[in-house]
Amino acid sequence: MDTRILIKECQSLQKAGHEVVYIVPNAEDAEHFGVKIKGVTSIAKNRLKRMMNTTSLVFEEALRQDADVYHFHDPELMPIGLKLKGKGKKVIYDVHEDLPEQVLSKQWIPTPFRKSVAYGAKSFERYASKRFDAVVTATPYINERFKTYNPNTVTIHNYPLLQELMKGMDSAETASPTENKQRSVVYLGGIYLLRGIKEMISSVEKVNEKLPVTFRLGGSFAPASLEDEVKKMSGWKYVNYLGFLNRQEVKEELSHADAGLVLLHPEPRFVVSYPIKLFEYMSAGLPVIASNFPLWEEIVSANECGICVDPLNIEEIAKAIQTILDNPEKAAEMGKNGRRAIEEKYNWEKESERLIELYERLS
Numbered sequence: 001m002d003t004r005i006l007i008k009e010c011q012s013l014q015k016a017g018h019e020v021v022y023i024v025p026n027a028e029d030a031e032h033f034g035v036k037i038k039g040v041t042s043i044a045k046n047r048l049k050r051m052m053n054t055t056s057l058v059f060e061e062a063l064r065q066d067a068d069v070y071h072f073h074d075p076e077l078m079p080i081g082l083k084l085k086g087k088g089k090k091v092i093y094d095v096h097e098d099l100p101e102q103v104l105s106k107q108w109i110p111t112p113f114r115k116s117v118a119y120g121a122k123s124f125e126r127y128a129s130k131r132f133d134a135v136v137t138a139t140p141y142i143n144e145r146f147k148t149y150n151p152n153t154v155t156i157h158n159y160p161l162l163q164e165l166m167k168g169m170d171s172a173e174t175a176s177p178t179e180n181k182q183r184s185v186v187y188l189g190g191i192y193l194l195r196g197i198k199e200m201i202s203s204v205e206k207v208n209e210k211l212p213v214t215f216r217l218g219g220s221f222a223p224a225s226l227e228d229e230v231k232k233m234s235g236w237k238y239v240n241y242l243g244f245l246n247r248q249e250v251k252e253e254l255s256h257a258d259a260g261l262v263l264l265h266p267e268p269r270f271v272v273s274y275p276i277k278l279f280e281y282m283s284a285g286l287p288v289i290a291s292n293f294p295l296w297e298e299i300v301s302a303n304e305c306g307i308c309v310d311p312l313n314i315e316e317i318a319k320a321i322q323t324i325l326d327n328p329e330k331a332a333e334m335g336k337n338g339r340r341a342i343e344e345k346y347n348w349e350k351e352s353e354r355l356i357e358l359y360e361r362l363s
Helices: 003-015 049-064 075-086 099-103 109-129 140-146 197-207 227-232 234-238 247-256 276-283 294-305 314-326 330-343 348-362
Strands: 019-024 030-032 035-040 069-072 090-095 136-138 153-155 184-188 213-219 239-245 259-262 288-291 306-309
Touching: 003 019, 003 035, 003 213, 003 348, 019 049, 019 234, 035 049, 049 075, 049 136, 069 075, 075 090, 075 109, 090 348, 099 109, 136 140, 136 348, 140 153, 153 234, 184 197, 197 213, 197 227, 197 234, 213 234, 213 247, 234 239, 247 276, 259 276, 259 314, 276 294, 276 306, 276 330, 288 294, 288 314, 294 306, 294 330, 306 314, 314 330
Parallel strands: 019 035, 069 090, 090 136, 136 153, 184 213, 184 259, 213 239, 259 288, 288 306
Antiparallel strands: 030 035
């Protein structure tokens, strides 16, 4: 049910008249939004064997489909993409993140080996990408590297769907928070140390020294042990943990919050990323409190839709939260500015046009 792959890309292609089959590990055969889901299941136990066995099963199913175009999203499927090219197929590699930078922060790879593994990953990406028919990248930064490998490289941002998260945009509750409304800030997404979970909890605790505010937290912890660790923090008493949320529940949560937090740590891969959470908060009409990376500051400042802070500075984060809560009219204006920017620039409907054009060029 990946939002970028199924709901945005597959569904947009299906609406444009293509027959779309989505091959997915450990899923049952089904149909969603006119897209056929074809599941493959690996019984291998450990990570390496499961990866190798699953990719083999994906390749076998891909051949059975005898498709005109193959579009894959996982770096471990690059060898499968090359095999399909060897059989005369057209292949697109969709790059969501900077793989070499991602490898450098993988906890399961022993630290002494990370640089050499990252170098090997980058070298193989260069070799494979030159042979694919096209490369799709999620950010301009990643695009710069892949353009040197393959001139048919297109950036298709993972911006939100225009209508998905706009519930409550015109309601009095959203536009003008009241004294009776329970004030809250929200973070919905993967919950990791590097995504600022401890700083968010500590900053909300700091704000509660002056005024009551709840931190509404949705998503899954990784690793699972992190949940027990953060629940021991003194600020956990101000957290309302919601667990994993479906898209409808995400919409509901965003419609009631006062601000959205996206406070990733200054890791190299994050600094140059376009975080979908930032744009989802804007789409829902929420003022954002975001990490002060130059790329993010450019978006937030240009659109006057929030406040950028040092994501490692609890005092600074707390001050930003308090500023939003103390100034509801200004906060509502920020929210409206963010929503306007989504409607004018940062939406999937515009991005999908480039995806469809790419397929038309390949067919």
